[in-house]
Amino acid sequence: MMHSAESQNLKDGEVSTGTTIIAIPFQGGVVVGADSRTSTGSYVAVRTSDKIACLSDHIYACRSGSAADTQALTDYIRYYLQQLKIETGRPARVKSAAHLLQKLVYQNKDNLSAGMIVAGWDPVEGPAIYSIALGGTCLKVPFAFSGSGSLYITGLLDSEFRENMSKEEARALVKKALAHAMARDGSSGGIIRTVAITAEGNDRDYTSELPYGPVSY
């Protein structure tokens, strides 16, 4: 939901995940999705990258912005959540994961370029989605979309999103929105990766068959 200002904040030759990332809730869980293009300028460094990081059993983060920064951040959060689970004996709350990430981003905002979505399920609140923007703003949202490609699908998502979808409907919407973003954003492309997160477990998938191609007319 914000324009990633990668061109200003990335160093020469630094790799960016100019990206589209999405999280959509359904009854009992959340579907997160991302494209797979990692670019250095106009060169596609990795065509099939995985921008969906596992933070804990039921919490995932989608990464956009500097690949190095977001990888470092998710590594830290994964570690903190492991320690948290040991100390409290209970699974971490999505709220805590988002809060930790917000602190790191805010305190290091001068040196980071990271726009992330933290989404998952916990026994206290059920499904939850948090969007963490460049400066460290953390917002709890009903659904989230971020990255350079997200601009092109704001209208689509606003009109197609409904509460209480089923897992399949949510997944289909995630893929459709990503496909449309990938069609228009040069920094987004490749395959569509999705993860459906529920209390019972997580279901990771990818597809190279986009519901909407770059040219369909």
Next chain:
Amino acid sequence: MASSGAGYDLSASTFSPDGRIFQVEYASKAVENAGTVIGIKASNGIVLGVSKPLLHKMVVPSTCSYKRIHSVDEHAGIASTGFLPDARQLVGRAIDEAANWEDQYGVKVPPEVLADRLGYFMHYYTLSGGLRPFGASCVIGAYDQDTKQYKLHMVEPNGSAASYYGVATGKGKQAAKTELEKLNLHKEPCTVDEAVKHIAKILTMLHQENKDNEGKPLEMELSWICEASKYKHVGVPKARIAEVTAWVQEQLEEEDDDEEEAMEE
């Protein structure tokens, strides 16, 4: 049981030949000689009570003067006894731990984590050179927002922390424990309103049984966490304390009468 430390009690970093650390045991003595604290975990809340016999006429008799129960966070409170300035330090540490936790993780600290953290802290002071153990015990009552449960913990000078249905410490610990066991809290928890009455009654009984307290008024500090307090740790309202004090007086008079009748045969 008085035993001579015989040179093994000079430092907290010395074990005795029979595996005891005397300095830590002496710290517990400070707690045993101080005012009684009782905590009860009810089915729908937690009640903490402290016996504060008014020491002498010149002390201002209000809860704010040498306060014994402190709030650590909105959802947790500590009733402490022993060497009171030590207890105050521990409360300060608990407040820091709770605030830090919320700052890091965005949620209120879970009760057992708070108790463990305080335990670690107290334990550290039993094995670091130059430091002495804390001469105070803390009874922690807290509400766990995630699991929606109430928890009661006590942390002792040696650093050990445990979770309780009902707990008593301080001078009247033995007598209070006997009374608590009669309540069968581990089999059938009482309600929070009953808990307030039980604690008030036990504290009053203990106060009256001690001849030294003849003529000295008892002041009780009572706090609770329950639905009525919106799940926050607050003092039991004054009106309720007045009601309960009157109820306790009645009860004790009835029991006295019963005893006298029994003796008249």
